Amino acid sequence: MFIDTEAAVDDEEEEEEEEDDYERSEEAEAATIEKNYLDERSHRQLDRSRQYQDEMDAEELAEQLKQRYASQSQGFRGNVDHVPQNLLMPDVKDPKLWCIRCKPGKERDIVFNMMRKYFDMEYSQHPVQILSIFTRDNLKGYLYVESESKAFVQKAIEQTNNVYMSKMTLVPIKEMTDVLTIRGKEAEIKPGSWARVKRGKYAGDLCQIIEITESTDAVRIKIIPRLELKKKGMMDDKKRKKMGRPPQKLFNPNDVDKSDHNLSKSKGYWIYGSDMFNKDGYLEKEMKIVSLDTNNINPTLDEITKFTGGAIGENQMDLAELSITSGSAVASTEDFFVGEHVEVTEGELINLHGIVKSVDNDIVSIIPADSEELDTGVLTFAANQLRKRFLEGDHVKVINGKHKDETGLVLKIVGSIITVLSDLTLKEIVVFSKDLKAATEITSTISTIGPYDIHDLVQIGYNNVGVIIKIERDMCKVLDNYGQVQTISSKNLGQKHNRKSLATDAHGNTISPGDTIQTTDLQKRKAVILHVYRGLAFLYSREYPENEGVFYEKTDNILLVNGKNIKDEDGFAKPMGSYSRRNFQNHNNRRDFGGRGRGRNRGRDTLLGRTVTLTTGPFKGYLGIVKDSSDDMVRVELHTNSKVITTSRDNIHIQGENQERQNNYGGYSGRISDGGRTPMYSGAKTPRTPSYRYDGSKTPSYRYDGSTPNPYSDGSKTPAWDAGSRTPGYNMGSKTPAWDADSSANSRSSYGQSYSNSLGESSSNYSHIPATPAYGAVATPGDVETPYNPATPAPFTPSIPQTPGGIPSTPGPLYPNAGSVRPTTPFTPADYTPGTQFTNPATPFMPTGGDYALSEMDELVPTATDEWATEEIEVVIVSNKDEKYNFGVYDGEHGVIEKVNKHVCQVILDQNNSSISIPTKFLEPVCPDQKKQQVKVIFGKYKNEIGNVHSIEGPDAIVRMVNASDIKCMNLKQLAIYRPIS
């Protein structure tokens, strides 16, 4: 009851006070009144105290309060937390602090003397009027005396030894607190703990304390010596001094010159000079504690490893212990995150593990893993009692230290040392558990590495480049120009390619980095160009999952996605009249070819890389590749001797293009509908390529169909054409009269006219035929843009089901990985067969011919024209798809050419020995089909030579030349059966 009452009174008082100060709500007032009424005694008491208060004058009250609070603050000194720090600061009214010099090392003695003196004199007439005297261990030669005045201090210490009274200074008030501030938490020095040497030869070196001397101010340490051994012949002292401090190296008595009498051995120690080395080679020496740094040592794992002799793998257990004693492996609160799995490393609950619930100050509260069974609820621990818990196989990320941001799988756990297998490098890294955190992601967040940025184009090695697709610490992944992803350390990256290069896309539009494009393959990926390098464009698309969205494509296989410049892939989506720029451009190019050279168009000259024949000059008739071109001149590299000659554009003839332009070509107004046909071709470009994969085998049979003597129509009937014929575009285009006009053209001289006369109508479609991958795959590596490129040699070899893919070049170029992409060499069929990259290598379309085929192809080209026709070879009369010779009555008839007259041949028919004139296009040479046949070479280097078939192997025949006596390997298509006319 008593307590209750007292409490009530207190309440009352408080409330009354509040009443004085604040206006209170009516309700509260009512409550008070009621309470007062109930408790009359307290009411009266209150009245009295009020009265008493009033009676006291203000000054007195102030004094009283001051006294009260002063004493209170003094009383609470111990409980520092609850008093604001600034109230405890000394001010002018407080006693002053004097700093006096004394003899170093005698501080403690003086303090004890003074203490005795104080007690002796305490009740004498002259008490020692100082409040305190103290000394600081780390400040040698100084005493601090607290007193009201200087005189008192002088009096107190006057007859004391070892004190230098003359050197007495007043400590400024501001600095008084500093004198007594305890600097951090002084690490307790105990044997086995780590320290660093502050200065001297070993400054900064890690050392281990072995024992503490009795005087407690010095310790015996173990350190890796930095010994400078005198070597024979190293007598020049001056030179040696320049060398800087010697490296850390364990002492090995064998290193010491035997004759050096400084070396001796005692009690298992080597003594060299004044230094003592233990049997392991560590230097042991005594040092003052002051010369050691014992706080915040944080030795790195490397240092400890070095200290343990570098054998990190073998005695990892020791290492773990060492690192714990060093404190470097001990986690602090910052290392823990809510939700992390931790385990207790010391105390009663050692090995308990749980999940961090919260972290504040130094306290980490965890929910033990099996808290339900234990019924413990949340437990709290100091951060240094915990460590993160990982299990073998966990995927973790390093969050601190040298390996920061690496991710990997936990391989091995020894105490708090964890071995991690890095994801990127597959190397092992050793880290403290506190520096790890569980991670699901593998990627790193870094996007720069040294001077390199992500998506930079860098030189790799001598002649490769690549785009950085991913950066992880000092390694980065680079997609190179062979499509391979390499992991390269940043040191091995070559220079950055900063130049903003330009290229042209499949339709001749200029493309440069930053443009948005679409690939022409089946996937039609939209992407942004990162870089253009030679014939390759490195592209980036978020939607593409592989290689971080970076891939590359030949510039011929991409289309600028940019509105008006772009011809629709399928073409027919656009009205014919809308091929604005491109058609004109092609047209213009065409004119250039025709020798009417005007200004060059923008973009790459389509003539570049083409195989041409020189028509005049000393090299007339030679084949070559256009290496360079200007408005009216071209530089042609000859096939024969790799000589580069410069000649006028008029003096070259593009291989496969008809030399004499046909007459009635342009006579058909229907030619205009070429535009309609265009899409068909371009349509064939991409989606059709895969069709090859599946339908490739059809091609040869197709040739049967197409075994008409008209090479033109053959040219147009490349497999692509066939494959594409089901597209709407085909119907649009090919059913127009123009198409028929094409094939029925007997005299072609007006072709040229149509070039010059009709803008864009005659040429455009042709000029991009070659761009069709299919087309490229089929035949003409070099002659891509030839309109009538009759590359399909099929008509001549109807019986040999040789797939077109079988003809060109090595398979290498088609496979970026094969390492032989020659992006700029137009002769590589790969350039024109974009689709094939995606083709299964096993498809019959993979070229197998080898280089031989390449050159052969160049020779093959003219077969589609009439040039093959020569006397005394066996021919067969065939029908064209679209037209028949003389209503087809002669179809299938064999005969021998008697005479060649441009496009008409005089043929003696076998059937009745009659001689008829028949256009060459209705004729096909008959290839030899068995051994020992006499053959005539119908084109190529050995044209018109006669030989005997030695054997036939696949598409090739081995021929013994009659007048050359050597044996040649030739394509069957180059040969025709020779039947001399008697």
Added chain:
Amino acid sequence: MFFLKTLTHTILLHPQYFGPNIQACLIRRLHDEVEGTCSGRFGFIISVIEITSISRGMLHPTSGFAEFKIVYKAIVFKPFKNQVVDGIVTTVNKMGFFVEVGPVTVFVSNHLIPSDMKFDPNSNPPSYVSVDGENQQRIVNNANVRLKIVGTRVDATEIFAIGTIKEDYLGCI
């Protein structure tokens, strides 16, 4: 572990295949596109077992391609932690050795190799040899090894695992 899993795959078919063999074509495409791939969730699709249904094709208005949804059953393979698997050693180096367990590459670090097995750098090809004389084991390329998967790292397109042979009944078989 292998599972029989019902999965769905969407195929865009080019108009040129629209015809009598469209079904066969779709199935072929499915096999081509799906078998051998890896998804982080289901693991590697080893083989398509059965086609449950093929939806009606939906034409894409602009491209003319037709979209088919195929529901199929496939055997998938996903390695799990603590699973014991057999594999063939592909590479041996001083860090450990790599084992191919079907489509999954497992790395066995030398920390997870029993301590009596030591790397023998002088052997050709490099190998791990147990010092124990009577029952000498040698882990070289193409050796068959039984191991326990300790951890996996699952990417979008790849699964990588680390394994151990540091337990009873693991190691060369």
